[in-house]
Amino acid sequence: MEDNGSVNTRSSGALTKYDLIVIGSGFAGCMTTLNFLEHAKDLGKMPTVALIEAGKEGERCGASRWTPAFFRLDKNNNLDSNFKNEMKLVSNGLADQAYCEKLEREVPYTVQFLLDHGVKVQHQTEKNVYLGFHTDQNFSKGDGGGYAIILKLLEHILSFPNVDIMWETNAEQLLTVDDGTIHGVRVRKNDGYFSRVFGKQVMLSCGGFEGNREMMGRYVGPRSEQLGLVAPGLKYNTGYGLTMGLQVGAATAGSFHGLHCELVDTRSSKPEATVWGHSFGIVVNEHCKRFYDEGNRSLFATCEVIAYETWRDQNQKAYFISDAPIMDRFRPGWVYDTTDLEPEQGDTIEELAGKLGLNPQDLKQTLDEYNSSIDNKEFDPMILDGKRTNGLTPNKTNWANPIKVAPFYGYPLTAKVVFTFGGLKVDLDSRVMSMTGAPIPGEFLALSVTKTYPPCNSALRCLTFGRLAGKAAAQAL
Numbered sequence: 001m002e003d004n005g006s007v008n009t010r011s012s013g014a015l016t017k018y019d020l021i022v023i024g025s026g027f028a029g030c031m032t033t034l035n036f037l038e039h040a041k042d043l044g045k046m047p048t049v050a051l052i053e054a055g056k057e058g059e060r061c062g063a064s065r066w067t068p069a070f071f072r073l074d075k076n077n078n079l080d081s082n083f084k085n086e087m088k089l090v091s092n093g094l095a096d097q098a099y100c101e102k103l104e105r106e107v108p109y110t111v112q113f114l115l116d117h118g119v120k121v122q123h124q125t126e127k128n129v130y131l132g133f134h135t136d137q138n139f140s141k142g143d144g145g146g147y148a149i150i151l152k153l154l155e156h157i158l159s160f161p162n163v164d165i166m167w168e169t170n171a172e173q174l175l176t177v178d179d180g181t182i183h184g185v186r187v188r189k190n191d192g193y194f195s196r197v198f199g200k201q202v203m204l205s206c207g208g209f210e211g212n213r214e215m216m217g218r219y220v221g222p223r224s225e226q227l228g229l230v231a232p233g234l235k236y237n238t239g240y241g242l243t244m245g246l247q248v249g250a251a252t253a254g255s256f257h258g259l260h261c262e263l264v265d266t267r268s269s270k271p272e273a274t275v276w277g278h279s280f281g282i283v284v285n286e287h288c289k290r291f292y293d294e295g296n297r298s299l300f301a302t303c304e305v306i307a308y309e310t311w312r313d314q315n316q317k318a319y320f321i322s323d324a325p326i327m328d329r330f331r332p333g334w335v336y337d338t339t340d341l342e343p344e345q346g347d348t349i350e351e352l353a354g355k356l357g358l359n360p361q362d363l364k365q366t367l368d369e370y371n372s373s374i375d376n377k378e379f380d381p382m383i384l385d386g387k388r389t390n391g392l393t394p395n396k397t398n399w400a401n402p403i404k405v406a407p408f409y410g411y412p413l414t415a416k417v418v419f420t421f422g423g424l425k426v427d428l429d430s431r432v433m434s435m436t437g438a439p440i441p442g443e444f445l446a447l448s449v450t451k452t453y454p455p456c457n458s459a460l461r462c463l464t465f466g467r468l469a470g471k472a473a474a475q476a477l
């Protein structure tokens with residue numbers, strides 16, 4: 001079908017070309033939009049912005065509106081100074097160190113920007129769990145989570161008369177002129193028809209491809225359809241950012257088969273019903289066998305790996321098993337209380353196994369072998385305590401506390417996807433690179449269609465590079 005016209009909300013006849021088109025209204029898109037508007041105002045300019053969003057007004061679309069927004073910050077709002085090393089480690093040296101260092105330099109300014117705009121950041125010293133961050137055990141979180149942050153940013157954006165927010169509008173194709181310059185985007189409105197939105201600068205901030213089954217199958221691989229979404233808003237992240245970039249010759253970056261997933265309570269329908277505490281118990285598969293060193297590294301360093309392995313190798317079924325001393329220690333608290341359901345409970349391991357649908361004798365055997373292979377070091381969840389098993393495959397190399405005291409507790413778990421990793425290649429100024437190494441012309445920027453982890457840094461990254469992209473776009477006016 002041919003385009004049936006152009007979105008042209010500001011003109012009274014002649015076609016208006018927006019100064020900036022931002023696609024997606026999560027952390028990256030809202031920060032780009034607001035910083036663009038504010039910097040332009042400081043420069044004495046009133047440029048026009050189109051903020052294009054696939055979700056409905058008031059809906060919690062995308063990832064940002066669902067995240068609890070844990071930030072890897074120290075007490076003074078500096079990024080964890082070890083983050084760049086962690087990135088190097090988990091990427092086998094492939095992560096762009098200059099990018100990580102820029103993030104580290106810029107994060108304090110991002111947090112200050114948020115504070116100046118009414119976002120509150122909570123700090124707490126975590127006294128019960130070794131975080132593995134270099135933040136002096138400081139644990140930070142956006143007050144009210146990502147939803148509150150987005151509402152605050154949108155409130156400021158809407159105080160500007162020169163921005164149009166186009167809800168229920170899906171960006172699907174970039175518009176280019178003959179020399180390859182990007183000058184707009186073709187969108188599909190909720191009536192199914194195409195329109196065109198023209199702009200001098202375009203920012204792609206429309207998430208990953210976790211909401212697109214076909215792309216998940218293509219990039220992540222077989223059985224990816226078994227990976228449910230950890231939050232409903234992710235259904236909008238259908239990979240159009242990546243698709244649009246590839247269509248105009250953009251280069252790619254990141255691990256396309258990789259993704260961040262979490263182990264969630266199989267019984268719960270609550271979004272992000274994640275059970276984090278694998279480090280302090282054991283996790284078995286449907287055959288009652290342990291398959292992962294639950295104490296390998298910190299809880300945050302291992303949560304996505306054990307979830308990924310559950311999906312990839314364990315038929316999407318895992319069972320967390322623990323006992324009274326551990327549960328008494330950690331509940332109530334964030335470690336086991338993200339799910340809305342109480343754990344299954346039994347006075348014996350066999351009774352617990354029955355409630356979890358596991359073979360009682362097999363689970364008992366695994367527990368007996370585990371308990372009898374533990375050394376006699378002190379258990380200390382605040383350090384990598386080296387309390388380990390010996391002679392098991394796999395061993396548990398830290399926090400191998402015995403599981404002996406009734407009642408016994410268990411959660412049935414499955415992996416759900418939080419976000420994908422593969423995306424478009426950008427430079428330090430968020431400009432999209434072509435396959436030849438030259439930036440694609442037309443002030444074409446992208447964020448969040450490229451992803452990095454490890455945990456508690458994705459939000460800060462989107463907020464930070466979104467802020468910088470907005471400022472750069474204003475300076476380019």
Ligand SMILES: Cc1cc2nc3c(=O)[nH]c(=O)nc-3n(C[C@H](O)[C@H](O)[C@H](O)COP(=O)(O)OP(=O)(O)OC[C@H]3O[C@@H](n4cnc5c(N)ncnc54)[C@H](O)[C@@H]3O)c2cc1C
Binds near residue numbers: 025063067170172449
């Ligand atoms: C449940 C959950 C918990 C998380 N916890 C943490 C945490 O504690 N700490 C942390 O650092 N990170 C966390 N993350 C990750 C982090 O929230 C995300 O990486 C970050 O919010 C992504 O922001 P974004 O702006 O790039 O994308 P999003 O917030 O996903 O925004 C993308 C927007 O684009 C829209 N869109 C998509 N396609 C189109 C299209 N074609 N046209 C128009 N609009 C489109 C979507 O509707 C969406 O609103 C979590 C994520 C989830 C889901």
